[in-house]
Amino acid sequence: MGVGRKILIGVGVVIGIAGVAAGSGYAWAASAAASKLSTTYDVHRVEFPIPFPLTAAEVDSVRAVRRAGGGSAADVTERELTAIATERAVARGKHLASSFYACAECHGQDFGGGVMVDDPAMGRLLGPNLTTGAGSRTLTYTAADWDRMVRHGVKPDGHASPMPSRDFFSMSDRELSDLVSYIRSLPPVDKTVPAVSLGPVSKILIATGRFPLSAQLHPTRHEIAHAVLPPPDVPDVTLGRHLAQTCSGCHGAEFAGGTIVEGPPDWPPAANLTPAGLSGWTYDDFRRALVEGRSKDGRPLRAPMSLLQKMAANMTEVELRALWAHFSALPPRPTPQ
Numbered sequence: 001m002g003v004g005r006k007i008l009i010g011v012g013v014v015i016g017i018a019g020v021a022a023g024s025g026y027a028w029a030a031s032a033a034a035s036k037l038s039t040t041y042d043v044h045r046v047e048f049p050i051p052f053p054l055t056a057a058e059v060d061s062v063r064a065v066r067r068a069g070g071g072s073a074a075d076v077t078e079r080e081l082t083a084i085a086t087e088r089a090v091a092r093g094k095h096l097a098s099s100f101y102a103c104a105e106c107h108g109q110d111f112g113g114g115v116m117v118d119d120p121a122m123g124r125l126l127g128p129n130l131t132t133g134a135g136s137r138t139l140t141y142t143a144a145d146w147d148r149m150v151r152h153g154v155k156p157d158g159h160a161s162p163m164p165s166r167d168f169f170s171m172s173d174r175e176l177s178d179l180v181s182y183i184r185s186l187p188p189v190d191k192t193v194p195a196v197s198l199g200p201v202s203k204i205l206i207a208t209g210r211f212p213l214s215a216q217l218h219p220t221r222h223e224i225a226h227a228v229l230p231p232p233d234v235p236d237v238t239l240g241r242h243l244a245q246t247c248s249g250c251h252g253a254e255f256a257g258g259t260i261v262e263g264p265p266d267w268p269p270a271a272n273l274t275p276a277g278l279s280g281w282t283y284d285d286f287r288r289a290l291v292e293g294r295s296k297d298g299r300p301l302r303a304p305m306s307l308l309q310k311m312a313a314n315m316t317e318v319e320l321r322a323l324w325a326h327f328s329a330l331p332p333r334p335t336p337q
């Protein structure tokens with residue numbers, strides 16, 4: 001079961017029963033949820049290339065290779081350069097999708113559609129088909145549409161989407177562009193995924209703010225410029241801080257752990273990843289926790305952390321060391337109660 005699917009279910013059942021019992025409270029919740037979902041949001045219109053072109057240094061090195069092979073540097077055509085840029089972008093996007101940005105959890109391993117939640121209380125929140133096949137929702141998407149949807153939780157028509165975008169807020173333009181290049185390179189899947197239909201519980205959760213719509217988190221965020229490039233690929237705090245944003249949904253904005261607010265009640269609290277929690281840990285202990293799913297004392301880590309193992313297996317040594325550099329440099333903070 002995917003991380004996304006498990007999130008919300010438990011919270012839903014508890015609040016849902018209370019809410020439905022309240023009757024008239026439910027009528028209020030249904031209309032409050034509908035009004036939150038029908039509000040439109042102003043989001044900046046950014047543009048970025050898909051794929052990102054090769055840098056001047058990369059173009060020079062392609063030309064140098066051509067010369068070394070006995071050809072003329074002038075023979076390298078624009079078309080060839082675009083093909084090489086696409087190939088590299090697809091490879092970077094594939095890496096991102098299999099290590100840090102878990103789109104496939106809800107959109108399916110083939111990106112042809114998947115399940116976030118599907119039960120009578122919560123309703124059906126399905127990840128739509130993002131490939132180029134029949135039933136695709138993204139065929140006409142521009143870079144600006146991808147930005148609004150993925151980094152702001154706002155659909156191209158300006159309405160809030162129920163897709164949780166929090167982990168993607170600080171993605172750079174190039175990372176998003178690389179993900180799009182990768183998704184577009186996948187075999188087309190012909191599948192029409194039904195639109196979201198909210199059950200009584202998700203309406204109550206949305207109305208009461210327990211299931212926050214990403215579009216509503218940090219309302220001032222919609223005008224703030226995004227980084228164009230991710231930090232350089234070196235194992236330092238800067239790259240670590242950037243990648244660790246994808247851990248903050250569970251471990252908290254300050255990484256001090258505690259109850260996972262948006263998770264079901266049967267999830268254990270997230271661990272404190274500041275030196276207060278990881279006291280005495282080495283890089284090898286940290287790496288083992290992620291890649292093998294074991295704590296320092298050998299105890300197997302429980303779900304949902306255990307679900308991250310397959311992503312961690314694809315993280316590079318540089319990325320793992322960067323994460324460790326970031327966590328070990330944080331000020332120690334107590335776990336919130």
Ligand code: HEC
Pocket residue numbers: 003004005101102103104105106107116125126127128130137138146149150155156161162163164168179194195196
């Ligand atoms: C936790 C589950 C989840 C994750 C993770 C997730 N999505 Fe979604 N996504 C959804 C849901 C639910 C919708 C809304 C479906 C609807 O409106 O019918 C959605 C909608 C979308 C849409 C809008 C399609 C349309 O209707 O116009 C795009 C584009 C998209 N997601 C891209 C992505 C990308 C790229 C990633 C990874 C960076 C990602 N999603 C990660 C659940 C998820």
Ligand code: HEC
Pocket residue numbers: 003243244246247248249250251267268269270271272273277286289290294295296300301302303304305308323
């Ligand atoms: C979906 C929620 C979720 C996400 C996302 C997540 N974690 Fe966790 N993590 C947890 C939970 C819950 C635990 C506690 C598991 C347990 O105690 O069995 C945990 C435990 C850990 C531990 C073990 C600490 C200890 O004391 O044993 C480490 C290390 C860790 N997480 C690192 C990370 C890193 C790094 C990321 C991001 C790349 C991340 N986690 C993303 C939920 C999450």
